[in-house]
Amino acid sequence: MTFKDIIKITLNLVILYTAAGLLMAAVYSKTSPIIYKKNIEEKKKALQEMMPEADDIVKLGDWYPHEKHAEYFEARKCGELKVKTVKDEVTGTTKEVRECVNPEVIGYIVQTFGKGYSSYINILFSVDTDFVIQKMNVLHHAETPGLGDEIELDWFKNQFKGKDLEHLKVDKTGTKKEYIQAITGATISSRAVAEDGIANGLRFLMKALKGEVEHGASTARGEG
Amino acid sequence: MEHQLPEEKVSYLKILKTAIFKENVIFRLVISLCPSIAVTNSVRNGFLLGIAVVFVQVMVNVTVAALRRFIHPRIRIPIFMLIISGWVTIVDMIMAAYARAAYKEIGLYIQIIVAFASILARAEMFASKNKVLPSFFDGLGSSLGFLGALVTISFFRELLGKGTLLGHTIVNAKPLLIMVMPTGGFLVVGLLMGFFNWIDMRFYGGKGAGGAGGH
Numbered sequence: 001m002t003f004k005d006i007i008k009i010t011l012n013l014v015i016l017y018t019a020a021g022l023l024m025a026a027v028y029s030k031t032s033p034i035i036y037k038k039n040i041e042e043k044k045k046a047l048q049e050m051m052p053e054a055d056d057i058v059k060l061g062d063w064y065p066h067e068k069h070a071e072y073f074e075a076r077k078c079g080e081l082k083v084k085t086v087k088d089e090v091t092g093t094t095k096e097v098r099e100c101v102n103p104e105v106i107g108y109i110v111q112t113f114g115k116g117y118s119s120y121i122n123i124l125f126s127v128d129t130d131f132v133i134q135k136m137n138v139l140h141h142a143e144t145p146g147l148g149d150e151i152e153l154d155w156f157k158n159q160f161k162g163k164d165l166e167h168l169k170v171d172k173t174g175t176k177k178e179y180i181q182a183i184t185g186a187t188i189s190s191r192a193v194a195e196d197g198i199a200n201g202l203r204f205l206m207k208a209l210k211g212e213v214e215h216g217a218s219t220a221r222g223e224g
Numbered sequence: 225m226e227h228q229l230p231e232e233k234v235s236y237l238k239i240l241k242t243a244i245f246k247e248n249v250i251f252r253l254v255i256s257l258c259p260s261i262a263v264t265n266s267v268r269n270g271f272l273l274g275i276a277v278v279f280v281q282v283m284v285n286v287t288v289a290a291l292r293r294f295i296h297p298r299i300r301i302p303i304f305m306l307i308i309s310g311w312v313t314i315v316d317m318i319m320a321a322y323a324r325a326a327y328k329e330i331g332l333y334i335q336i337i338v339a340f341a342s343i344l345a346r347a348e349m350f351a352s353k354n355k356v357l358p359s360f361f362d363g364l365g366s367s368l369g370f371l372g373a374l375v376t377i378s379f380f381r382e383l384l385g386k387g388t389l390l391g392h393t394i395v396n397a398k399p400l401l402i403m404v405m406p407t408g409g410f411l412v413v414g415l416l417m418g419f420f421n422w423i424d425m426r427f428y429g430g431k432g433a434g435g436a437g438g439h
Contacts, residue, residue, distance in 0.1 A: 001298075003296075008296060009296050009298055009299050012294070012295070012296045012299060012303075013299055013302065014304055015316040016291075016295075016306060017306060020306050020307075020310045023310070023314070024310060024313055024314060027317050027318065028314075028317060030321075031317040031318060031320065031321035031322075032317075032321075033318070034322070035320045038320075038321070038324060100423050101301070122247065144404075144405075145386075145404050146265065146385050146386045146401060146404035146405075147401075147404075153439075167356050179341075182354040185401070216318065
């Protein structure tokens with residue numbers, strides 16, 4: 001390879017990579033604010049689905065099941081919901097501000113992780129003020145297709161409604177209907193959702209509301 | 225692998241057919257076997273990955289063909305990789321911003337395409353030596369062949385492993401659960417490859433495919 005070749009190749013690489021870099025930077029600067037906005041909107045929607053009757057969902061804090069970042073929220077119903085239009089004196093723009101008068105807490109929403117067979121299962125669940133499960137949803141998982149991935153099915157998810165901490169246990173025999181029925185061939189995934197995920201999340205929530213954990217730096221560990 | 229195309233008359237249909245059948249990425253060239261096992265546990269997954277590959281493969285082939293005079297032969301592989309990862313990144317960002325519903329379905333697959341041997345292979349084998357239009361048809365054919373192979377493999381795996389097709393229950397049982405496991409993937413790919421080789425030998429005298437694994 002001659003010196004001329006080296007120069008040629010270097011220039012070739014530099015020019016093409018710079019061009020591609022600029023192109024990608026342009027696309028990124030255009031799309032990233034939209035992606036950010038849509039992510040927030042979707043998160044809000046997912047929370048609202050957990051508790052459709054809530055007027056206002058407020059974040060209480062963060063927690064770290066399995067060293068992963070998760071959040072928990074308080075769902076409120078407003079005695080009266082005032083929507084005011086506030087004018088910004090500096091910029092001159094108007095925006096709507098929702099004001100919740102006499103809010104009443106109607107439940108809590110907790111994000112949690114359960115250690116499954118081949119992944120950490122990201123779960124969102126809601127409880128009422130008596131800590132009885134209202135709804136749950138599996139946000140993300142990578143369990144075995146055909147076996148563990150049945151945690152996504154409605155028959156499995158729906159059986160959580162009305163369960164309290166005592167009954168968030170997995171039954172393999174199929175006889176104790178008051179407990180969570182395991183998916184055939186996927187006991188580990190079923191346990192990960194019910195016991196490691198939701199039951200631990202609920203235990204954490206109870207502790208957090210009593211003020212037994214520090215906000216923002218809490219790590220909940222499994223007890224069983 | 226040399227493509228000798230007559231200067232005056234190029235049959236796009238022939239390029240398309242060659243890329244789909246004679247040079248089928250999975251069953252004939254035996255490359256990109258990793259996704260053919262990893263994502264074919266349901267027809268839906270196989271199909272969605274196939275669609276994502278069709279788009280990226282066509283764009284990469286066209287870009288490589290258009291830029292082929294500006295790419296020094298000694299550094300063609302890093303440049304091809306740049307083009308592939310560039311397209312994947314751009315498609316990923318644009319879909320995440322503007323096609324949210326579709327992104328939720330195939331976003332995961334778009335990102336793993338960067339590492340597919342089949343895309344690099346077509347850029348190297350065909351697009352770097354041909355004009356834009358033939359490269360477009362080669363990319364289309366090759367990725368459609370890939371899509372077809374994925375759907376065929378996942379058809380057997382989902383039906384035998386879960387007793388469903390596209391999520392609809394066909395048999396109310398799981399006849400061969402092993403089929404949805406990676407093991408089943410190897411079995412199905414191997415058996416189908418053998419079947420296509422048999423067709424090739426029986427009906428085309430072994431010439432239709434340029435010999436099994438002859439690349």
